[in-house]
Amino acid sequence: MAAETGPTDLLRVRDLQVGFATEGGVAKVLDRVNLTIGQGQIVGLVGESGCGKTTLSRAILGVLPRNAARIAGGSIHFDGVDLLTLDPTVLERSVRGRRISFIPQDPYGSFNPVFPIGSQIMELMKWKSPALSEREAARNTWLPRLHGRRRFREDRARVLDLLRSVQLPDPEAILAKYPHEVSGGQRQRLMIAMALLTEPKLIIADEPTTALDVTIQAQILKLLRRLATEHRVAVLFTTHDLGTAWEICDRVTVMYAGQEMEEAPSDGFFNRPSHPYTARLLSSLPSRDGGLVGIPGDIPSLVDPPGGCRFHPRCDFATEVCRRERPGPSSIGPDSDHVVRCYHPVVDHPRRAAP
Amino acid sequence: MSDSHTEAGPILDIRGLKKYFPIRNAWGRRTGWLKALDDVSLTVRRGEILGIVGESGCGKSTLGKTLMGIHRSTAGEIVFEGNDIAGLAPSAARELRRDLQYSYQDPGASLDPRWKIRRSLHEPLVVHSDLGYDARERRVRDILRAVGLPPGHLDLYPHEISGGQQRRVGLARILTLHPSLIILDEPTSGLDVSVQATILKLFLDLLAEFRLTYLFISHDLSVVRMICDRVAVMYLGKVVEIGDTETVFASPRHPYTQSLLAAIPEIGGRRVTDTFWLEGEPPNPGDLPSGCRFRTRCPLAVPRCAESEPALRADWPGQAAACFLAE
Amino acid sequence: MGTLRFVLGRFLQDRVALLGGILILLLVLVAVFAPWLATHPADVSEFHPAERLQGPSAEHLLGTDRMGSDVYSRLLYGARITIAIAVIAVGASVLIGVPIGLVAGYYRGWLSELLMRVSDIFLAVPQIVLAIAIAQTLGPSIENVILALSVTYWPFWARLVYAETRSVQNEIFVEASIALGVSPLRVMLTHILPNIMSSIIVRTTIGMGGTILTAAALGFLGLGPPAPSPEWGRTIAESREFLPEAWWYATAPGLAIFLVVMGFNLLGDGLRDILDPKIRRSRSHGR
Numbered sequence: 001m002a003a004e005t006g007p008t009d010l011l012r013v014r015d016l017q018v019g020f021a022t023e024g025g026v027a028k029v030l031d032r033v034n035l036t037i038g039q040g041q042i043v044g045l046v047g048e049s050g051c052g053k054t055t056l057s058r059a060i061l062g063v064l065p066r067n068a069a070r071i072a073g074g075s076i077h078f079d080g081v082d083l084l085t086l087d088p089t090v091l092e093r094s095v096r097g098r099r100i101s102f103i104p105q106d107p108y109g110s111f112n113p114v115f116p117i118g119s120q121i122m123e124l125m126k127w128k129s130p131a132l133s134e135r136e137a138a139r140n141t142w143l144p145r146l147h148g149r150r151r152f153r154e155d156r157a158r159v160l161d162l163l164r165s166v167q168l169p170d171p172e173a174i175l176a177k178y179p180h181e182v183s184g185g186q187r188q189r190l191m192i193a194m195a196l197l198t199e200p201k202l203i204i205a206d207e208p209t210t211a212l213d214v215t216i217q218a219q220i221l222k223l224l225r226r227l228a229t230e231h232r233v234a235v236l237f238t239t240h241d242l243g244t245a246w247e248i249c250d251r252v253t254v255m256y257a258g259q260e261m262e263e264a265p266s267d268g269f270f271n272r273p274s275h276p277y278t279a280r281l282l283s284s285l286p287s288r289d290g291g292l293v294g295i296p297g298d299i300p301s302l303v304d305p306p307g308g309c310r311f312h313p314r315c316d317f318a319t320e321v322c323r324r325e326r327p328g329p330s331s332i333g334p335d336s337d338h339v340v341r342c343y344h345p346v347v348d349h350p351r352r353a354a355p
Numbered sequence: 356m357s358d359s360h361t362e363a364g365p366i367l368d369i370r371g372l373k374k375y376f377p378i379r380n381a382w383g384r385r386t387g388w389l390k391a392l393d394d395v396s397l398t399v400r401r402g403e404i405l406g407i408v409g410e411s412g413c414g415k416s417t418l419g420k421t422l423m424g425i426h427r428s429t430a431g432e433i434v435f436e437g438n439d440i441a442g443l444a445p446s447a448a449r450e451l452r453r454d455l456q457y458s459y460q461d462p463g464a465s466l467d468p469r470w471k472i473r474r475s476l477h478e479p480l481v482v483h484s485d486l487g488y489d490a491r492e493r494r495v496r497d498i499l500r501a502v503g504l505p506p507g508h509l510d511l512y513p514h515e516i517s518g519g520q521q522r523r524v525g526l527a528r529i530l531t532l533h534p535s536l537i538i539l540d541e542p543t544s545g546l547d548v549s550v551q552a553t554i555l556k557l558f559l560d561l562l563a564e565f566r567l568t569y570l571f572i573s574h575d576l577s578v579v580r581m582i583c584d585r586v587a588v589m590y591l592g593k594v595v596e597i598g599d600t601e602t603v604f605a606s607p608r609h610p611y612t613q614s615l616l617a618a619i620p621e622i623g624g625r626r627v628t629d630t631f632w633l634e635g636e637p638p639n640p641g642d643l644p645s646g647c648r649f650r651t652r653c654p655l656a657v658p659r660c661a662e663s664e665p666a667l668r669a670d671w672p673g674q675a676a677a678c679f680l681a682e
Numbered sequence: 683m684g685t686l687r688f689v690l691g692r693f694l695q696d697r698v699a700l701l702g703g704i705l706i707l708l709l710v711l712v713a714v715f716a717p718w719l720a721t722h723p724a725d726v727s728e729f730h731p732a733e734r735l736q737g738p739s740a741e742h743l744l745g746t747d748r749m750g751s752d753v754y755s756r757l758l759y760g761a762r763i764t765i766a767i768a769v770i771a772v773g774a775s776v777l778i779g780v781p782i783g784l785v786a787g788y789y790r791g792w793l794s795e796l797l798m799r800v801s802d803i804f805l806a807v808p809q810i811v812l813a814i815a816i817a818q819t820l821g822p823s824i825e826n827v828i829l830a831l832s833v834t835y836w837p838f839w840a841r842l843v844y845a846e847t848r849s850v851q852n853e854i855f856v857e858a859s860i861a862l863g864v865s866p867l868r869v870m871l872t873h874i875l876p877n878i879m880s881s882i883i884v885r886t887t888i889g890m891g892g893t894i895l896t897a898a899a900l901g902f903l904g905l906g907p908p909a910p911s912p913e914w915g916r917t918i919a920e921s922r923e924f925l926p927e928a929w930w931y932a933t934a935p936g937l938a939i940f941l942v943v944m945g946f947n948l949l950g951d952g953l954r955d956i957l958d959p960k961i962r963r964s965r966s967h968g969r
Contacts, residue, residue, distance in 0.1 A: 048547040184411075185636055213410035213574065215633050218618040222628040240547065243620030247628050270622050284549045285622065286577040292559075294552035298517075423861055449863040457861050465858030469876050479862050528862075 009077075010201060010234050011037040011060070016074035018052075018059055020302075021067075027302040029055045031258045031310070032074065034329065037202065037234050042225065044249035044266075045238040048281075050299050051255040053238040057204045060236070061102055062091045079201065093138050097128045101195040105207040107187035111179035118175030121194060122147070125155040130199040162193045166223060185216040192224060196231055203228070204236045209244055221247050242285060246270055251337075254278050257300050257310040259326065264338040274332045274345040277311045309342070317344040364437070365398040366536055366568050367422075367455075372396070372431035372441070374414075374421050378641050389641050391417040393592040394431070396667075399536065404562070404569040406583030406600065408576055408615070412640055413589040415572045419538045422570070423457040424448050436535070453483055456534040460541040462525020466513040472524055473509035479532050498527045501564055502557065519550055523557070530565060538570045543578050555582055576619050580604055588612045591640055591648040594667060598674030608676035610653045647678070655680045692956045699952020705945025713761040720755035726912055735928045745930035748920060749910070753934050756912035760935065763824065763913045764942065767897045768890045771828045775835035776886060782836070783843025784870050788851065798844060801837030809834040810896055817905035824907040827900050831893055842885060846878040853877075880957035884950050891946030898939050914939055 018030040030052050037043045045053045058064050060076055062083060076083040078100065083091060096102075104110050111120060126147045128137065131154055147155075163171035166189040174182065174190070182190070188208060195203045205224070209217040225248040228235050239245055245252050246266065253263040254277065262275040273279045280295050297314035300306050308326050312318040321343055332338045332345060374392040377385045391414045399405050407415045420426045422433060424440070433441040438451045459465050466475045476495045480486055486494070496506050502523040513521055529537060542558070543551045555578065561567060573579050579586055580600060587597040588609065596609040607613045614633040621627075635652050638644055644651050650660040659679055669675035693699055717723050721743065729749035738745045744754040779801075786797040804812070809831075816830035850856060851874065859869055900906045901915025909916070914935035921931035 048549065183636055214576070214618045215410060215614055215631075216636065218627045218631040219634070222631060225628055241620075242548070243622060246622045247620050247626055281548065282622070284552050286551070286555075286575075286581045292552045292556045292581070294556075295549040425857065425861060453863065457858075459854055459858060461854070464854040467855045467859075467873055467877075478859070478864065482862065482864050482868070525858075532862075 009036055010039045010041075010079060011035070011236075012075075012077040013056070013060065014075050014077070016056070016059060016076065017072040018055055018064065019070045019072055020055075020065075021070070022303065025303040026070075028305060029069075029258050029302055030059070031305070031326070033255070033258070033260050034263075035253060035260065036263070037236060039201075040228075040232045040234055041250050042228055042235040042237060042248055044245035044252040045236060045255065046240065046242055046245050046252060047255035048240055048299065050257065050302070052258040053255055054206060056255070057206050057236060057238055061100060061204055062088070062096055090138060093127075094134065097124070098130075098137060098198045099200050100202045100204060101198055101200040103188075103191045103195050103203060103205040103208045105210055107184065107191045107211075108179060110191065111187070113179055115178075116175065117177055117179060117182070117190065121159055121175065121190075121197070122152070122155065124194060125159065125197065128198045129155050129158075130197075131155065159193075159197060162197055163190075165227065166190075166193045167219075168193070184212060185220065188212060188216075188220055189223070192220070192227065196227060196233065199231070200233060202234045202236065204238075206238050207240070208237070210239065210241065217244065224248060242270075242282070254281070257305060258302060259310050260341065261311065262338075262340045262342075263329075264332075264340075268333065268338045272333070272338075274338070274340040274347065275342050276315050276317055276344070276346060279346050317346075319343065366401040366436060367399040367570070368432075368434040369398070369422075370396050370432040370434070372418075372421065372433065373429045374417055374426055375429045387641050390592045390643065391640070392421060392428075395589075395592070395594055397587055397594060397597060399568060399570060401535075401568055402562075402566065403584040404571050404582055406579040406586040407570060407572045407589060408574065408579055408586060409589035410574060410615075410637070412591065412637055414592040415574075415589050416540060418589075419457060419540045419570065419572050422538060423455065424452060425457075453532060454535040455538070456529040456532065456536070457538045458526060458529055458540060458542060460544055461522070462528075463513060463518055463521025465525050465528070466521065468513055470512075471509070472511055472513065472516075475513075475524070476509070476528055476531060479528060483532055494531060495527075498530045501530070501561065502527045519554075522554070526557075526561070530561065533565065534567070536568045536570065538572065540572045541574070542571070543573065543575060551578065558582065576604075576615065588615065591637060591643065593648065593664075593677065595649065595678070596674070596676040597667065598671070598676075602671070602674050606674075608671065608674065608681040609649075609678045610655055610681075611649050612676070693952065696952045696955065698948050699956070702945045702948025702950070702952055705941055706949055709761055709765065709942050709945065712758055713765045716755075716758040716762060720752075720758045722752035722755045723759075725751035725755050726759045727910055729910070735924060735931070737928075738930055744934045745928070747917070747931050748924060748928075751910075753930060756917065757914075757934050757938060760912040760914045760917065761938070763907065763911065764894055764897070767824065767828055767831070768894050771831035771835065771893050771897070772886060772889050774828070774832035776839055776882070778832070779836035779839025780843050780875075780882065783840040784847055784874065786840065787844040787847025788866060788870055788874070797840065801840040804834065804837040805841065807834075810899060813896060813900060814903065814905060817900055822905050822908050824911070824913075827897055827906050830900070830905075831896060835889070835893065838889075839882075839885075842881065843878060846881055847874055850874050850877050880953075884954040884957060887946055887953055888950035891943040891950070894939065894946070895943055 013033060013035040015032045015034065016030050017032055019026040020029050033052070033056060035056065045056065047053050055064070059071065060083070071084060078095070083095065086095070111117065126145055129151065131151055160171045163174065168174055168186060168189050179187065209220050212220060221244060224235070237245065237249055249266050251263065251265050252269040254261050254275070256277050262269065262273065262278050269278070270282065273282055284293050284295060295314055300310060300313065306313050306323070308324050309322045312322040315322070327341045327343050329339045329341050332340050372392055372395045376389040376391055378387045378389050380386045395418065407418060409415050417426060421428050428441045431441060432439050435451065435455055440448050440451050443451070466472070473495070477491050480491045480494065495509070499506060499508065504520060504523050504527070508516060508520070508524070543554060546554060558569065559582065562569065571579065571583055583600050585598060586600045586603050587594050588611065589595065590611050596603060596607065596612045603612065604616060607616055617631055618627055618633070632654065633652060638651055644661070646661040646663055647665055650656040653660070657680070665677045665679045667675045667677045693703070712719065729751050731750050733746050733750035734748055736742060736746045742752050742754065744757065747753050747756070782797050782801070786794040812834045813830040816833060817826050820826040820829070856869060856873055859873055897906065898915035901913045902919045904919065906916055907913050917935045918932055921928065924931055
């Protein structure tokens with residue numbers, strides 16, 4: 001496959017294969033996965049536990065566990081460069097934290113509990129500030145780096161500005177506090193601010209609202225979407241909660257057991273799902289009119305997964321070809337941006353009733 | 356969703372329940388009270404599913420644990436099947452509490468990892484009944500079938516079965532005592548959506564088969580809407596609204612309930628992020644505002660709200676709310 | 683029990699633990715079969731001054747001591763004393779310390795505080811100093827050595843079990859059992875104790891080694907079983923004035939003590955590696 005990027009594509013993952021070494025054998029966690037994110041797009045990556053969305057995020061960020069994980073094939077093109085071919089130190093200094101930043105699910109664990117928040121943020125700025133040139137950022141770091149008074153002042157002003165824009169009251173007081181002295185919602189706002197501070201082109205947000213109360217979640221989602229649009233930053237938003245994907249994503253990709261099944265604009269994904277798994281997933285959501293419908297069967301083992309399309313053992317439409325070979329991506333409908341990997345896509349179905 | 360009962364009186368009647376935790380400074384001196392439950396009153400009808408919803412710090416978990424006796428109540432009455440069990444010493448309460456059981460958020464964790472499942476399932480009967488081994492084994496197998504697990508599981512250890520199956524075993528353990536009321540604490544939290552539906556169906560089947568009553572504590576409003584007959588909304592230790600589920604969801608009266616419902620995403624419908632208005636976070640529970648606790652974030656707040664706490668008034672059919680300005 | 687077979691399997695793979703196990707097994711066999719393995723069993727109480735301080739030979743495998751008795755045979759009989767002291771002393775302190783630790787850990791309040799403060803007092807004094815004081819007061823004998831060791835060792839177990847009980851108490855399955863109405867005694871015996879057992883087993887094994895060392899020290903100081911007991915510590919004390927010429931006299935018991943203590947330590951370390959992480963891991967399976 002030619003390694004060119006389309007005119008608007010920021011991130012192109014193609015045929016990515018990742019395996020994890022486990023006691024029972026190699027778990028084929030990602031099986032030739034494709035993903036595309038355009039400039040400034042908010043893309044949702046949804047799926048249930050074990051589908052591989054966290055592994056995919058980590059692979060893009062380059063933080064897969066070095067001993068256990070093996071990238072067996074594929075490419076991750078970011079801004080024209082295949083990240084898998086980059087020198088790991090270049091990846092660490094120039095890309096991670098600068099051009100691609102990360103918002104974790106658990107904001108508390110990301111902070112060192114014995115240092116005040118301000119000193120940790122300024123430490124981040126010391127290494128990854130956008131005021132640093134590419135060369136300076138990529139410089140060898142075995143000597144301690146100096147922040148420099150002028151740059152320190154500029155960076156601090158930038159930090160306070162951004163803390164205000166994430167609606168944290170009294171930013172200067174917050175910088176003096178310790179991580180345990182602020183609430184979960186405030187910590188997540190801090191993580192968003194820190195992710196934006198380095199002026200990245202892509203933010204990977206890994207289940208950023210799962211641990212939050214629903215009213216705080218609503219505030220955070222609103223904030224995230226506004227800031228992403230304002231700063232023209234693309235977001236890869238992983239979640240198992242389809243409702244949050246509906247809220248802020250422009251496009252949604254659904255994964256199952258290490259394979260991506262369907263990729264579509266938000267409206268098409270939720271209102272006209274084409275893949276049988278997507279359709280079943282959406283109908284198992286609690287709703288007023290829906291009954292209690294689940295999906296019979298279990299998530300397959302990744303060490304010895306079903307052949308072909310991994311959903312076929314639980315699919316009502318599965319045929320022999322589904323067992324033999326995994327379907328390639330095909331477009332559905334008039335636009336080429338609704339892509340599904342299925343031999344029997346659901347084409348004709350009632351629109352999901354608006355509640 | 357459930358049969359109306361013929362026995363008189365609610366199965367559980369909570370009156371003015373309070374649970375205060377002392378806040379201590381570094382020297383161990385008490386500097387204040389954390390009012391986790393502050394004058395909570397509600398009744399649970401036999402055979403119904405009553406949902407308790409709220410966000411973190413609202414007191415719903417504390418409520419469950421205080422009812423069970425894991426926490427000792429500070430004041431108030433808990434009348435269970437006609438007996439007041441609040442404030443009783445654990446040994447006296449044990450007898451009275453036998454029919455009241457509690458299911459943890461992760462029921463699999465309630466199993467001793469070193470015990471075979473058979474032993475874990477026999478344990479409640481060994482403690483509470485005089486049944487011999489064979490009689491116990493029969494009952495255990497019955498319950499295992501009722502939760503949809505094969506009898507072969509009895510010889511396995513918890514770590515040898517999946518998380519979902521552990522959950523079922525945990526439930527089975529509670530059911531061996533044939534309780535009449537089960538407190539379910541966050542029973543679907545952390546579950547994938549497709550599995551959630553199966554578990555909820557199981558709850559309903561068990562309710563019918565064993566003639567149970569549930570107190571369903573959850574932060575997930577969509578699930579509560581599907582399965583609960585009535586729902587109580589808690590905020591900072593108080594019940595702010597209570598009523599028939601559909602009524603509360605269709606026309607919430609309390610501003611907090613309104614914001615809570617407004618925060619739930621609706622796929623295919625309006626976007627929460629466009630319209631959501633609630634700002635800020637709940638105040639520090641050790642340092643509550645005077646009067647109504649919600650007034651610091653409430654768009655309707657007037658001076659009266661700072662002067663006194665509104666009581667729950669049942670001014671609407673099948674619904675009650677604690678707000679001066681609700682209508 | 684499936685776990686037992688599993689533990690045995692892992693044990694056989696761990697060479698260090700295996701070595702320890704072999705050494706201890708040797709000790710036990712030697713002690714049990716001493717009368718048959720000894721070349722001069724009577725030499726435990728008899729002496730033959732004419733043959734004193736002879737080097738190792740075909741007849742006396744490890745030479746003779748200052749009374750002309752066969753060092754090798756006395757060594758074997760000394761093993762019995764060593765085992766007896768170790769097993770009884772450690773056993774007694776475990777039997778006293780574990781229940782105290784359980785009760786102190788499970789309950790809160792004045793009883794728990796009292797028990798822990800008492801054990802703290804004992805722990806504040808070094809074990810050997812206290813053991814010397816006790817043995818000195820009561821007189822040298824094997825019973826007094828065992829008594830002195832038990833009295834000074836039980837607080838260690840109380841403290842260990844107290845800490846482990848407190849931590850297991852927080853586990854959900856304990857809380858669930860309490861909520862189910864299980865009585866405190868049952869909870870302690872059937873839930874908490876089995877879950878801390880692996881810790882106790884490991885420490886017991888290592889503790890044996892330490893106890894043997896302390897017992898030998900007491901014997902060396904003359905506070906142990908009196909002459910003509912073949913106790914190893916006493917033998918070393920006796921051999922002092924004849925060093926370095928009669929090197930076999932001190933080397934035999936010295937080496938024996940060294941091997942036995944090392945054996946227990948290796949065994950204990952190996953058990954710790956096998957028991958603890960496995961149990962922890964098996965607990966988190968399937969989550």
